[in-house]
Structures are given as C-alpha cells and as structure tokens.
Amino acid sequence: MPKGAKNIIVKMEKVNKWFDDFQALCDVDLTIFEGERIVVCGPSGSGKSTLIRCLNGLEAHQSGDISVHGTELRGDAQSVRQVRDNVGMVFQQFNLFPHLTVLENCTLAPINNGKMDAQAAYDKAMTYLKRVQIPEQADKLPGQLSGGQQQRVAIARALCMEPKLMLFDEPTSALDPEMIKEVLDTMVSLAEDGMSMICVTHELNFAKRVAHRIIFMDKGRIVEDQPPADFFKKPKSPRAKLFLEQILSH
Amino acid sequence: MGEFFIEIFGKPHGIILFQLVAACRFTIYLSLIAFLGGGAIASLITLMRIAPSRHLQRIATAYIWIFQSIPLLMLLFLIGLGVPGLLDINVNPWTAATIALVLFTSAYLAEVWRGAIESVARGQWEASFALNIRYSSLLRKVILPQAIKFGIAPTIGFMVQIIKGTSLAYIIGFSDLMLVGKRWANAPVLGSEPFVIFPLMAVMYFCICYPLAIFARKLEARSIAKNA
Ligand SMILES: Nc1ncnc2c1ncn2[C@@H]1O[C@H](COP(=O)(O)OP(=O)(O)OP(=O)(O)O)[C@@H](O)[C@H]1O
Ligand SMILES: [Mg+2]
Numbered sequence: 001m002p003k004g005a006k007n008i009i010v011k012m013e014k015v016n017k018w019f020d021d022f023q024a025l026c027d028v029d030l031t032i033f034e035g036e037r038i039v040v041c042g043p044s045g046s047g048k049s050t051l052i053r054c055l056n057g058l059e060a061h062q063s064g065d066i067s068v069h070g071t072e073l074r075g076d077a078q079s080v081r082q083v084r085d086n087v088g089m090v091f092q093q094f095n096l097f098p099h100l101t102v103l104e105n106c107t108l109a110p111i112n113n114g115k116m117d118a119q120a121a122y123d124k125a126m127t128y129l130k131r132v133q134i135p136e137q138a139d140k141l142p143g144q145l146s147g148g149q150q151q152r153v154a155i156a157r158a159l160c161m162e163p164k165l166m167l168f169d170e171p172t173s174a175l176d177p178e179m180i181k182e183v184l185d186t187m188v189s190l191a192e193d194g195m196s197m198i199c200v201t202h203e204l205n206f207a208k209r210v211a212h213r214i215i216f217m218d219k220g221r222i223v224e225d226q227p228p229a230d231f232f233k234k235p236k237s238p239r240a241k242l243f244l245e246q247i248l249s250h
Numbered sequence: 251m252g253e254f255f256i257e258i259f260g261k262p263h264g265i266i267l268f269q270l271v272a273a274c275r276f277t278i279y280l281s282l283i284a285f286l287g288g289g290a291i292a293s294l295i296t297l298m299r300i301a302p303s304r305h306l307q308r309i310a311t312a313y314i315w316i317f318q319s320i321p322l323l324m325l326l327f328l329i330g331l332g333v334p335g336l337l338d339i340n341v342n343p344w345t346a347a348t349i350a351l352v353l354f355t356s357a358y359l360a361e362v363w364r365g366a367i368e369s370v371a372r373g374q375w376e377a378s379f380a381l382n383i384r385y386s387s388l389l390r391k392v393i394l395p396q397a398i399k400f401g402i403a404p405t406i407g408f409m410v411q412i413i414k415g416t417s418l419a420y421i422i423g424f425s426d427l428m429l430v431g432k433r434w435a436n437a438p439v440l441g442s443e444p445f446v447i448f449p450l451m452a453v454m455y456f457c458i459c460y461p462l463a464i465f466a467r468k469l470e471a472r473s474i475a476k477n478a
Contacts, residue, residue: 056380081382089380095373099395108391109381161381 007034009196015064024050026220037197039207042217048200052167056087088158092170094150096142103138106160128156148179168199216240273430281413288355295360317357325350330422347419366401403470410459
C-alpha cells in the first residue's frame with residue numbers, strides 16, 4: 001500500500017457475475033486504496049477482463065456490492081455515469097475513433113459531457129498528448145500512427161477526463177514487441193505520478209516494477225493477492241505456480 | 251414538347267415515346283417518395299432496433315420481419331384493393347402505391363442500416379461508454395460516421411430495386427411507365443406491338459437504373475479499397 005493512503009477507491013464485496021449460466025466471477029472480494037497499483041494476471045478465461053469491466057459498468061454484476069470512489073454501482077444509469085466519470089479505461093485494441101483526429105479523439109468526451117469548453121478541452125488534450133510524447137501527431141488520424149502511438153493516444157484520451165482510477169486491459173498484448181516498451185514507459189510515468197491503476201497484463205517485469213499488489217485469478221476467483229516480491233518468490237497456490245512456470249519458460 | 255417528339259419520330263412512335271417519357275416522371279416521383287418516406291421511417295425503426303430497451307427492439311424487429319416477408323405485389327393488392335374493399339372506401343392509386351412502397355422500403359432500409367451499424371466494431375461503443383459520451387452524441391459522432399461507409403452502397407443499390415418495384419404499381423391502376431406502356435402494347439395501333447413497346451420500356455428502365463447501379467458499384471469499390 002502506498003504511504004499515507006487511507007481512502008478506499010474500489011470496494012468489491014461478494015461479487016458474482018454470470019453470463020447466462022456460466023459464472024465468470026465467483027464471490028470476488030477486493031479492496032483497493034487510493035494511489036494503489038494492482039496488476040491482475042491469470043490464465044485465459046479466468047475473468048480478468050470481466051473483473052475490471054464490472055468496475056466501470058461495461059458489464060453488470062448480478063450479486064454483491066461494488067463501489068468506486070464512493071459511488072455504489074446499482075445498475076441504474078445515474079450511478080454508472082457517476083462511476084465512469086471517475087474511471088478511465090484503456091483497451092487491448094485501443095478502440096480509438098478512426099474517423100477522428102488524435103486531437104478530436106481526446107476532446108470529444110470532455111466537450112460532450114460538459115466537463116469543459118472547447119478551448120479548455122484543447123489545452124487539456126495537448127497537455128496529455130505531450131505527456132505521452134506525441135503532441136506532433138495531434139492532427140493525424142489514428143490509422144496513420146503505429147500501434148504503440150495509438151495506445152499512447154488512448155491513454156491520453158482517458159486521462160483527458162481526469163479520472164481518479166485507470167483500468168488497463170492487456171494494453172500491450174496487441175502490440176509488436178518493439179512498441180511494448182514505449183507504452184509501458186508511459187504507464188510507469190503515470191504510476192510515478194501516483195495514479196491509482198488496475199492493470200491486466202502478463203508483463204511481469206512491469207508488474208515487479210510498479211505494482212503494489214498482484215492479483216492472480218483462476219476460474220472467476222481471486223486466488224492470490226500479494227505484493228509482487230512474495231507472489232513471484234512463493235506463490236501459495238499450485239495453480240499460480242504452474243502459471244508462473246509457463247509464463248517464465250517463454 | 252409532344253410536337254417535338256412527333257417531329258423527330260413521326261406518328262405513332264413520337265406520341266408513344268412522348269407518353270412513355272412523360273410516364274417515367276411518375277415512376278421517378280413514386281420512387282423518390284418511397285425512398286424519402288421509407289428512409290425516414292427506416293431511420294426511426296433502426297433507432298428502435300438498436301435502442302437499449304428490449305420492447306422497442308422487439309417492435310422494430312417485428313416491423314422489419316412483417317414487411318420484409320410480404321411480397322411487394324401482395325402489399326400493393328392489400329392496400330390498393332384489399333383494404334379499400336373491406337372498408338368500402340376509395341383509395342386512389344397514388345396513395346395506395348405510395349403507402350405500399352414506403353412500407354416495403356422502410357423495412358428493407360431499416361434492415362440494411364441495422365447491419366451497417368452492427369458492422370461498426372463493438373469496441374467503439376465500449377470506448378464511448380467508458381468515456382461517458384451521451385447516447386445521442388455516441389450515435390451521431392462515433393457510430394453513424396463509421397456506419398455510413400458500410401450502408402451507402404447497399405442503400406443506393408436498393409434504390410434500383412425500388413424503381414423497378416414501382417412498375418408493379420400498374421396493377422392497382424397507378425399510371426406509370428408500366429401502365430402506359432402496357433396500354434400501348436394492347437392498342438390496335440400499327441407500330442405499337444408488344445415486341446416494340448416492351449423493349450422500349452426496358453431501355454427506359456435501364457436508363458433510369460443504370461447510373462444508380464454504377465454509382466453504387468463505385469461506392470462499394472471505394473469502401474472496400476478503404477477497408478483493405
Ligand atoms: N459477453 C460474454 N458472454 C458470454 N460469456 C462471456 C462473455 N464475456 C466473457 N465471457 C466468458 O467469461 C469468461 C471470462 O472471460 P474474461 O474475458 O473475463 O477472461 P480473461 O481472464 O480476460 O481472459 P483473456 O486472458 O483471454 O482475456 C470466459 O470463459 C469467457 O468465455
Ligand atoms: Mg481479457
């Protein structure tokens with residue numbers, strides 16, 4: 001836990017989530033403090049994406065309680081809006097708007113939901129594009145950028161909404177190896193600024209470097225929740241041991 | 251105008267041609283009305299089809315399903331002859347043909363446009379939701395600009411179907427190219443035999459439809475090139 005952190009930013013209690021009769025999350029309990037950085041890992045289909053998508057209402061849970069930055073997600077439009085106001089998300093496939101310029105990608109949401117006027121949105125967008133080191137690409141279309149640059153735009157776009165919490169769903173999995181570093185560096189610098197983050201990733205070096213806690217999921221359950229040093233040295237569950245062996249042997 | 255045709259083509263072909271060209275006007279009017287009216291209703295049905303509400307979705311699906319599975323000819327009979335007969339009222343052929351074609355067009359376009367919207371990557375919706383972009387702006391600024399590129403070619407292609415479809419309206423007495431042509435073909439006038447008139451009409455339909463078909467193909471080729 002980061003020093004001095006007291007405020008809870010995410011609280012999940014006995015959360016269950018089904019897709020029809022398939023249970024994707026089972027009795028998930030999770031508390032995250034402001035400024036904490038969590039890395040979520042686990043085998044494919046273990047519910048990592050589902051977990052973080054429940055945190056901004058992209059998926060609805062069926063039982064249990066989820067609250068984010070003090071707002072409880074009750075499935076009504078208002079609480080979902082309120083939560084999304086505080087949560088930024090970065091997707092594996094970037095999901096930039098291909099017909100809008102990089103700059104417009106960044107200003108659309110802040111202007112649209114009345115957070116700022118056009119000038120303020122422009123200034124903010126340029127600030128964050130500088131932050132992710134691509135201000136010179138502002139007038140290009142996403143398709144003209146490399147994958148790494150697109151993902152950095154996606155990060156800037158999310159930051160323009162001034163989120164309190166950032167969610168990343170395998171942000172580097174769709175990237176060519178030579179572009180992974182630039183995206184991870186961006187995330188590290190975000191971490192250094194104290195942003196609360198939950199990041200689904202299998203980049204274990206990144207996890208060692210920035211994570212306060214590593215969460216290991218299997219079959220919809222949180223099986224381990226430990227600091228990286230402990231997780232890598234002595235995973236408690238056989239499932240996590242196997243998972244680590246498989247990943248490290250690559 | 252009539253004299254002009256007679257001067258060039260003589261009698262009776264000048265007269266026939268003039269009447270056929272004049273009748274084309276109605277074919278084009280009816281097609282345009284069907285397209286505009288059908289398009290307006292189709293927009294509404296499409297919105298309902300993709301709305302978050304299950305009820306609206308069901309109503310829209312039912313609408314599309316019903317009017318897509320009734321043949322156009324059947325619709326024309328029903329509205330031009332069936333309903334008036336049942337209620338003992340007079341419906342003029344213009345009104346009946348318009349209603350039938352608008353219903354037919356709206357169902358078809360709604361289906362095409364729903365497909366176009368669903369071709370837009372799911373991630374575009376999710377990114378917009380995550381950014382809290384309002385639903386109306388999400389549609390206008392994110393989804394529609396991308397869906398148009400999938401929908402435009404089939405939409406224009408369908409206009410060709412509508413134009414050809416209007417020819418069926420002769421059956422309820424709508425005075426378009428088809429009806430006028432048929433009348434001439436049946437008339438005991440030398441030089442207006444069916445083997446003269448019908449090819450002539452085919453050529454006229456071709457002249458109306460061909461540019462559209464070409465246009466549709468061009469757009470399609472362009473959108474494929476863009477997506478490649
Ligand atoms: N919309 C959906 N409908 C039905 N089943 C789904 C849906 N989304 C996810 N699932 C199922 O839920 C389970 C968990 O999915 P999830 O995407 O959360 O896994 P994950 O841990 O992120 O896997 P990966 O590493 O492959 O991304 C999977 O078995 C998946 O098939
Ligand atoms: Mg996933």
